[in-house]
Amino acid sequence: MAVMNIREAINQTLHDAMERDPSVILLGEDVAGGAGTAGGQEAIGGIWGTSTGLIGKFGPERVIDTPISESAIIGAAAGAALAGMRPVAELMFADFIGVCGDQLINQIAKFRYMFGGKARCPVVVRLIYGAGMNSAAQHSQAFYNLLTAIPGLKVVLPTTPADAKGLMNEALHGDDPVMFFEHKALYGKKGEVPEGLHRVPFGHARMAREGGDVTIVALGRMVSFAEKVADKLAEEGIGCDVIDPRTTSPLDEEAILDSVEQTGRLVVVDESPPRCSVATDITALVAQKAFSSLDAPPECVTAPHTPIPFAPELERAYVPGPPAIEAAVRRTLDWG
Structure with a gap:
């Protein structure tokens, strides 16, 4: 290839x-x-x-x-x-x-x-x-x-x-x-x-990393950040499923729910602000359809509810990054 x-x-x-x-x-x-x-x-x-x-x-x-x-x-x-x-x-x-x-x-x-x-x-x-x-x-x-x-x-x-x-x-x-x-x-x-007429069907998520402790659903650029966190935590023996939905409409609900039923923990990483976001939609989905499987409250790692700043220092603070994702994963693991 x-x-x-x-x-x-x-x-x-x-x-x-x-x-x-x-x-x-x-x-x-x-x-x-x-x-x-x-x-x-x-x-x-x-x-x-x-x-x-x-x-x-x-x-x-x-x-x-x-x-x-x-x-x-x-x-x-x-x-x-x-x-x-x-x-x-x-x-x-x-x-x-x-x-x-x-x-x-x-x-x-x-x-x-x-x-x-x-x-x-x-x-x-x-x-x-x-x-x-x-x-x-x-x-x-x-x-x-x-x-x-x-x-x-x-x-x-x-x-x-x-x-x-x-x-x-x-x-x-x-x-x-x-x-x-x-x-x-x-x-x-x-x-x-891949060469030739390579096609990826809509509504089929990609499992970017596999692990049994926490499910991380990441969107867009956030997938790369989640992968870095999963690789770092793997060195400590913490396994993370990193799910890249690929499409948000249709959404591969089955892949997300199957993972959460195994791990009992969910972190959703979304570059959009938190209100009415895909992150809140996915956490609601899991709360409605896999509540009994959860061992900790779902975590949403998102941008703040504010316009995107122009100053480089402020923009870096605005974008959800690996430290925020790692902190959310650890919070779910520390619960209970």
């Missing part, structure tokens, strides 16, 4: 999908990259470098630089999908879903239901999210919790290059709208990636 980072895995997957299926198109702000610069198009490949080389291969009719208008991007993608295309729409920052909220929440998410299954809207919306890059309060939020709450949308959070490819391929083969969240701080993460 080839070794590549998440940025390269997404780029390769888009390239292969567009080569395989002429109905796949890419649109967004600066996705062609470099237009108007000395290097010309392809010089950049978007500000995240995930679409490098695509316009040279597929041309401006399939790699479409749009105006700076999220409403236009998502509205055009919705119309293209209804007309039989498979658009991949990039929102440069997930924070901007507020601009195109109606298209996502009241249109794309509802088409198939409102038309009795006769309308398909296979849009893949790529949303670049997350703190840790000193991008301040309007460009750093983890909004997957908001879209997880909307029926009709599938929500995906890849954390490895293999999953970035597998989940993107799965999204491009389905008939439902998929919100594909890419953490900007994970683009450089490397790993082995």
Whole structure:
């Protein structure tokens, strides 16, 4: 298997999908990259470098630089999908879903239901999210919790290059709208990636670490932090299941409940603020369906309920890190 980072895995997957299926198109702000610069198009490949080389291969009719208008991007993608295309729409920052909220929440998410299954809207919306890059309060939020709450949308959070490819391929083969969240701080993460048409089904969690003492469910970038904590605690003889849900809608409830029934302890790590978050949703799930298995109250390790600070020192304090995760694990172990 080839070794590549998440940025390269997404780029390769888009390239292969567009080569395989002429109905796949890419649109967004600066996705062609470099237009108007000395290097010309392809010089950049978007500000995240995930679409490098695509316009040279597929041309401006399939790699479409749009105006700076999220409403236009998502509205055009919705119309293209209804007309039989498979658009991949990039929102440069997930924070901007507020601009195109109606298209996502009241249109794309509802088409198939409102038309009795006769309308398909296979849009893949790529949303670049997350703190840790000193991008301040309007460009750093983890909004997957908001879209997880909307029926009709599938929500995906890849954390490895293999999953970035597998989940993107799965999204491009389905008939439902998929919100594909890419953490900007994970683009450089490397790993082995299967060749060919690798697909990862939605709703199937990945067991990143196995252990019998505590269940840690971590989301997005938090998976890497949880893995570090699990490896450290393993040296003390403490075993942690680290579960990467991969998708929050659908959520692999069975994997989480099975683990908690074995360990009796739960820690959920979520970059979103604590109120109405995926962390609180998962803890409620476990409290409702596996209460008798719990030997300690569930712990939530989240960002504080505050806007994301710009100052690097404050941002480091804002993002949940390994020390906070380790402390939560130890609290569950000390209970009783």
